[in-house]
Amino acid sequence: MKKVAVLNLKGGIGKTTTAVSLAHIITQQFGKNVLLIDCDMQGNASKVLNQYDPDSPGTHNVMNGSRTLDNCIFSTGYDLLDIVPANMYLMQANVDVMRDTEREQLHRISSALDDLQATGRFDYDVVIMDCALGLDMTVLNAVIAADLIIAPVPFGGYEIDGLQQLGEQLEDLKAIKPDIRLKVLFTMKQGNKANREFEDYLKNYSGFDVYETAIRRSITAQKATLSKMPLPAFSKNGAATKDYTEVARELLHDLEEREV
Incomplete structure (x- = not known):
């Protein structure tokens, strides 16, 4: 089980589109089992995969320890792709974890994933965590749990x-x-000189x-989000989907190399 966190400190840069697109492509085109963990209280990935519910169990339960991870997993309706959804309860869970000095604070997701694997009932090849801005x-x-x-x-x-700020904070960690x-992914590229430079x-x-x-x-990516569909499902042959497919190929190669 390889773990990937999709993260940046800026908004509107294609973070959720990247997480969901890679998860969809890795399952549908490469035949791998994927668990997407929504780590953002806004629940954007959950919404795109039609699993957002303001009262649903999800990542907040994993963080505060009120449920085990296996009791927070939902099918997305796409073969091989499951999700642990998020909602606004995650805000309070973050506060609860900060206040809880009795239990370990930074390895809750990694420990939950280890426990999930130990059950033998789940066989995920890749876990993708869609992270909030801060x-x-x-x-x-998620950062502590991630291989990449x-x-x-x-x-x-x-x-x-x-x-650069993200790089500095990761150095501290x-x-x-x-x-x-x-690893950096250049998104929203246009074919002009400034972008090439x-x-x-x-x-x-x-x-x-x-x-x-x-x-x-891609304007299509925005339309896919409005339609609450993963970009590769909304536009199978679109330019951005083809780009994400190549990134998924490179990602799987990276993860396989780390296993050697």
């Missing part, structure tokens, strides 16, 4: 600032998890590991 307790737990962190980054100077690995900077001068394939800007 480094709240749930996101910190994917940071979607669109074109622009402020986004680079956010990426290496005291707890020394093998934290971050930005991509060149990311790949050759930023100092970050960067996916070879960039995700092209």
Whole structure:
């Protein structure tokens, strides 16, 4: 079971689209079993996969210890793809974890995944965690649990600032998890000179590991979100879907290499 966290400190950069698209492609095109854990109280990934319920069990139960992970898993209706949904109860769960000094605070998701695997009733190849904007307790737990962190980054100077801030904060967390690995995904790419120069900077001068394939800007991705459908299901042959397919291929290769 390999774990991936999709994370950035900026909003509107294609984070949930990336998490859901990769989860969908890895199941539907590569035949892998995937569990998506929604780690954002807004529940956007849950909404796209039609599993949002303001009163549903979900990630908040895993964080506060009121339910085991296996009792928070729901089918999405897509073969091989399950989800642990999130809702606004996750806000209170984050506060509860911060106040709970009796129990370990930062390994709750990783421990829950270990317990899930130990039951023998679930056989997920990949776990994808869609994270909220800030480094709240749930996101910190996702980072600690992850084998790889994917940071979607669109074109622009402020986004680079956010990426550098994320890199600095992850460096601080290496005291707890020394093998934290971050890989950048260029999203919302357009075919102009400025975008090409930005991509060149990311790949050759930023100092970050960067996916070879960039995700092209797509109005279809916005339409898919409004339709509450994963992008690859909404537009199977669209440009962005093809880009995400190549990223999924590279991601699976990365995860396999870490297993060796």
